[in-house]
Amino acid sequence: MATRHLIIGGGTAGMNAIRTIREEEGERSEIALVSAETPYSRMVLPYYLDRSIAESHVFTATPRVLADWGVKPHVGRRATALDTRANVCTLDDGTRLEYDDCLIATGSSAVRAPVPGADGRGVHSFWTLDEARAVLAEIAPGSHVVMVGAGFIAFTILNSILALGAKLTIVEVAPRILPRMVDDAGARLVEDWLTKHGVAIRTGAKLTRIEDAKGRKRLRFAAGGDLVCDVVIMATGIKTNLEWLKGSGVTVNRGVVVDDRLRSSVPNVYAAGDIAEGRDLITGEPAVHAIEPTAQEHGRVVGANMAGKDVHYRGSLIVNIVEVCHLDVASFGAWDDERAEIASGVKPDRPAYRKLLWRGDRLTGAIILGPSSDIWTTNDVGMLKGLVQSGVSLARFKAHLKRNPFDVKPVFIASKTTSALLPETILGRPSKAPGNTPVAV
Amino acid sequence: MLATTTHVLRIHPEKCTGCLRCELACSYMQTGTFQPAKSVIRVSPFEGHTSYAPYTCTQCAEGWCMTACPVGAITINAAGAKDVLDDTCVGCKLCTIACPYGTMFYDPDTRKAFKCNLCGGAPACAEACPTAAITYEATATADWLGEFARERTARVLAGAR
Numbered sequence: 001m002a003t004r005h006l007i008i009g010g011g012t013a014g015m016n017a018i019r020t021i022r023e024e025e026g027e028r029s030e031i032a033l034v035s036a037e038t039p040y041s042r043m044v045l046p047y048y049l050d051r052s053i054a055e056s057h058v059f060t061a062t063p064r065v066l067a068d069w070g071v072k073p074h075v076g077r078r079a080t081a082l083d084t085r086a087n088v089c090t091l092d093d094g095t096r097l098e099y100d101d102c103l104i105a106t107g108s109s110a111v112r113a114p115v116p117g118a119d120g121r122g123v124h125s126f127w128t129l130d131e132a133r134a135v136l137a138e139i140a141p142g143s144h145v146v147m148v149g150a151g152f153i154a155f156t157i158l159n160s161i162l163a164l165g166a167k168l169t170i171v172e173v174a175p176r177i178l179p180r181m182v183d184d185a186g187a188r189l190v191e192d193w194l195t196k197h198g199v200a201i202r203t204g205a206k207l208t209r210i211e212d213a214k215g216r217k218r219l220r221f222a223a224g225g226d227l228v229c230d231v232v233i234m235a236t237g238i239k240t241n242l243e244w245l246k247g248s249g250v251t252v253n254r255g256v257v258v259d260d261r262l263r264s265s266v267p268n269v270y271a272a273g274d275i276a277e278g279r280d281l282i283t284g285e286p287a288v289h290a291i292e293p294t295a296q297e298h299g300r301v302v303g304a305n306m307a308g309k310d311v312h313y314r315g316s317l318i319v320n321i322v323e324v325c326h327l328d329v330a331s332f333g334a335w336d337d338e339r340a341e342i343a344s345g346v347k348p349d350r351p352a353y354r355k356l357l358w359r360g361d362r363l364t365g366a367i368i369l370g371p372s373s374d375i376w377t378t379n380d381v382g383m384l385k386g387l388v389q390s391g392v393s394l395a396r397f398k399a400h401l402k403r404n405p406f407d408v409k410p411v412f413i414a415s416k417t418t419s420a421l422l423p424e425t426i427l428g429r430p431s432k433a434p435g436n437t438p439v440a441v
Numbered sequence: 442m443l444a445t446t447t448h449v450l451r452i453h454p455e456k457c458t459g460c461l462r463c464e465l466a467c468s469y470m471q472t473g474t475f476q477p478a479k480s481v482i483r484v485s486p487f488e489g490h491t492s493y494a495p496y497t498c499t500q501c502a503e504g505w506c507m508t509a510c511p512v513g514a515i516t517i518n519a520a521g522a523k524d525v526l527d528d529t530c531v532g533c534k535l536c537t538i539a540c541p542y543g544t545m546f547y548d549p550d551t552r553k554a555f556k557c558n559l560c561g562g563a564p565a566c567a568e569a570c571p572t573a574a575i576t577y578e579a580t581a582t583a584d585w586l587g588e589f590a591r592e593r594t595a596r597v598l599a600g601a602r
Binding site for chain 1: 478483485487494496499501502503504507508509510511512513515516517529531532534535537539540541542543544545546547549552582583584586587588590591593594
């Protein structure tokens with residue numbers, strides 16, 4: 001009897017797992033997919049919002065593609081319980097799915113600030129495709145949009161809102177923007193840049209309620225100064241979708257705790273992506289990385305292991321990039337490590353900012369900020385990732401980088417980081433192109 | 442097992458004179474303009490401009506750009522090179538920070554990612570190089586510049602300004 005794999009969650013982790021199972025397996029297995037939505041890429045929703053792509057572009061696996069891959073879809077259904085003794089997953093319509101092994105990849109969802117009116121008409125999250133549709137339907141040229149929260153998610157849709165011709169105000173309860181992506185100095189440069197580009201920013205603003213105001217919305221704040229607008233977007237964080245795992249017997253901390261093969265505490269149950277608490281490549285500590293590249297790598301490692309391979313994962317690296325009004329902002333690794341040795345440089349008029357973080361002779365984190373069209377911003381951004389990822393010793397070059405943190409390229413080349421990186425693959429073999437997934441016979 | 446590529450761009454840094462013809466040829470082939478900023482092979486100076494070497498994508502086995510792309514916009518072309526499908530790329534820049542070699546770029550004019558695609562099997566840079574510092578050969582990819590650069594960064598190492 002063919003092995004029965006159950007993939008719970010149709011996001012990046014789940015879809016990569018399915019493709020990799022098909023690439024790696026010796027004998028054809030059965031794959032079932034439980035997904036609340038038709039699988040799509042959350043990463044590209046901002047480009048759907050600014051109408052640069054059609055809605056059809058966001059889908060990562062249409063029913064036709066799932067059929068080609070030989071996947072039995074349970075789309076539009078949610079998993080409500082996992083019985084790891086009986087190896088059965090129960091869905092919200094009562095369906096019981098038996099499995100030989102399963103992947104928990106139910107991701108995370110948006111949370112709203114807990115204030116009165118947060119669930120009212122004209123107040124949106126921006127996380128799912130349905131939410132993107134709702135926001136797109138409400139923004140018109142000249143609309144005033146207030147975004148509550150100034151984190152990464154908010155910044156990914158900032159350009160799109162402006163591109164639709166809306167006026168944008170960002171309110172943030174913390175004293176500064178982008179608290180989980182750049183340091184204070186970087187945040188100040190971004191804030192000044194956005195202000196120059198016509199985005200109103202109010203930090204340290206505690207929202208107390210949202211009210212209807214003659215067809216518009218009124219936001220009230222603890223310190224006064226109401227804002228009246230047409231559309232409110234709540235970008236106030238995400239939470240891991242763990243609730244349904246109560247009673248499953250799977251060990252949960254901040255996420256589902258996994259080993260270096262992405263197995264949970266139950267040997268035939270894996271976890272991947274936003275919901276998994278796996279190893280951080282730099283710190284070596286367990287961490288939840290709710291980012292696309294981690295979901296992708298986790299998903300592929302799980303897929304290979306489900307297909308009978310023995311792939312060990314070194315850990316995931318935090319990488320983030322966002323462009324706002326043609327300013328690139330990116331950070332890598334342990335960019336917020338308070339115990340790291342620091343080399344930074346700033347060119348306020350460009351603006352350009354670099355921060356390199358060191359543990360001994362290894363680069364362990366970096367922040368890069370600068371105009372997208374500026375060669376100093378774009379020429380070596382990936383090299384910073386390579387230096388952090390490879391962990392090569394930069395002893396001979398450290399003094400130079402401390403003097404000039406913008407001059408990364410000669411250091412990258414002369415440190416033979418390329419030699420260190422070339423043998424590295426996630427699955428221990430060359431990757432296959434996305435269109436090369438074996439299809440059903 | 443799928444071979445990533447059969448032919449690769451082999452760099453012979455000791456032969457490079459820093460003339461930048463490779464950058465002009467590359468940008469012309471890739472974008473139709475003679476504009477080194479749009480070249481995906483880029484010449485770096487060493488030792489205070491006394492020596493030079495061109496640097497470009499190694500067509501690595503992992504293909505970090507390709508596996509990172511959330512919409513499958515990076516594929517492997519007939520020459521075995523990782524190649525961006527412009528119609529599918531949305532310009533999210535994730536590949537530019539996933540590539541650990543710094544050889545994935547973003548074009549603000551087209552709002553797409555771009556990279557070395559080996560010109561589909563007839564690389565313009567190798568054709569244009571007057572000193573055969575870039576050759577297109579059936580060999581394994583390698584770190585062509587590391588040793589050369591290591592020997593030529595003494596000023597950097599010594600901390601001279």
